[in-house]
Amino acid sequence: MADTEVRPEVRRPGGTARVRFRPPGGSPRNSDRRLGYVLVAPAVLVLLALTAYPLGYNLWNSVHHVDLTDPSDRGFVGMKNYTTLLTSGEFLTALTRTLVYTVVSVAIQMVMGMVLALVLHKRFRGRGWVRAAVLVPWAVPTVVAATVWKTMFDPRTGFVDYGLRTLHLPGAGTTWLAGEWTSWLAILIADAWKTVPFVAIILLAGLQVIPTEIYEAARVDGASAWQSFFRLTLPMLKPALLVALVFRTLSSLLIFDVIFIMTGGGPGDTTETLAYLDWKAFLVNTDFGMGGAISVTLVVLALGVAAIYTRVLGPDRQGS
Numbered sequence: 555m556a557d558t559e560v561r562p563e564v565r566r567p568g569g570t571a572r573v574r575f576r577p578p579g580g581s582p583r584n585s586d587r588r589l590g591y592v593l594v595a596p597a598v599l600v601l602l603a604l605t606a607y608p609l610g611y612n613l614w615n616s617v618h619h620v621d622l623t624d625p626s627d628r629g630f631v632g633m634k635n636y637t638t639l640l641t642s643g644e645f646l647t648a649l650t651r652t653l654v655y656t657v658v659s660v661a662i663q664m665v666m667g668m669v670l671a672l673v674l675h676k677r678f679r680g681r682g683w684v685r686a687a688v689l690v691p692w693a694v695p696t697v698v699a700a701t702v703w704k705t706m707f708d709p710r711t712g713f714v715d716y717g718l719r720t721l722h723l724p725g726a727g728t729t730w731l732a733g734e735w736t737s738w739l740a741i742l743i744a745d746a747w748k749t750v751p752f753v754a755i756i757l758l759a760g761l762q763v764i765p766t767e768i769y770e771a772a773r774v775d776g777a778s779a780w781q782s783f784f785r786l787t788l789p790m791l792k793p794a795l796l797v798a799l800v801f802r803t804l805s806s807l808l809i810f811d812v813i814f815i816m817t818g819g820g821p822g823d824t825t826e827t828l829a830y831l832d833w834k835a836f837l838v839n840t841d842f843g844m845g846g847a848i849s850v851t852l853v854v855l856a857l858g859v860a861a862i863y864t865r866v867l868g869p870d871r872q873g874s
Contacts, residue, residue: 609853615846622840635847644823645831645848652827655738656806663746663802664795667753674754675761685758692751700815703744707731707816734824737817741825745812749805753798760794761787796867803863804856828852 619631639645674685691699706712707730718726730736764787772782788795810829813819819826819834826834828848835845 612846612849612853615842616850617846618843620842620846622842631843635843636851639844639847639851644826645828648826648828648831651825652807652809652829655742655809655827656803659742659745659806660799660802662742663750663753664798666746666750667757667798670750670754671757671761674758688751688754690751691748692755694748696748696811697815699748700744700812703740703747704731704816707740731817732821734821737821737825741809741812741816744816745806745809749802753802756798756801757791757794760791764790792867796863799867800860800863803859807856807859808852828855 616635617630617632619627619629619634621627670688674681674688706714709715709727709729714730715726715728718724728736730740768786769782772786777785808829809827810833813825813827813830814833817825819830829852832845832848832852835841835848
């Protein structure tokens with residue numbers, strides 16, 4: 555009792571006095587919150603040390619004229635780079651492509667990841683081996699996976715064309731990476747093959763902490779499988795869904811390596827995204843000022859999306 559203090563409540567008319575014990579320094583909830591801040595502080599400091607300089611360097615570049623072909627002029631230009639960027643048709647087109655691809659790819663990957671997680675959550679013989687095998691695509695380096703898929707989509711030697719011909723399906727003989735829409739379809743398939751297992755594992759972890767008793771009670775009350783899924787499973791999966799959505803959305807917004815390996819931004823510039831445009835500004839055009847402006851824009855866009863997800867799907871803070 556030495557670590558607690560007694561705080562008697564005021565007696566109400568007609569009531570009885572109650573004695574309440576509280577730890578010194580505030581409520582247990584505030585103490586837990588402070589302990590949480592202390593525990594995550596080292597990780598936050600390490601992340602800041604690794605990201606503060608690149609972010610600061612890009613921010614500095616974005617408000618200066620930094621062109622390696624003209625090293626003598628590195629003057630302050632203020633918001634000129636951003637103004638030029640936001641009025642550029644190339645940037646707006648790349649932004650539209652990036653946003654559309656993000657919405658489509660994340661929607662497909664979340665649905666497929668949910669289906670795969672539900673299958674892996676069921677009990678069947680060899681489930682452990684299947685779960686391990688599902689992780690293989692995610693463990694393959696992205697450059698390797700993209701190179702393999704580029705070979706598979708080759709119309710002469712690729713497996714995709716061979717399979718379509720064997721099954722007499724439409725699309726055989728298509729030069730997949732020579733057309734705009736077929737290139738995007740190939741990129742989408744290659745990206746989904748690698749990342750759907752990641753989504754499935756996250757959602758599977760969320761499924762495993764849901765008590766089975768609530769489903770038994772729902773069945774007793776006459777709830778169907780669909781009603782149990784939409785009214786029990788999805789609401790209780792919100793934390794796992796939030797993690798998967800944030801990770802996959804940010805990854806899709808910043809997609810570069812798959813496009814660089816499979817299409818090189820082509821045919822023409824039809825598969826160039828914001829990240830690819832940023833690479834061109836830095837390493838092709840050597841315009842670090844414009845590259846910095848694109849990088850800062852990407853960071854702001856990513857932070858905005860993460861904030862919206864957290865606001866919509868985050869835990870209810872009422873009463874905290």
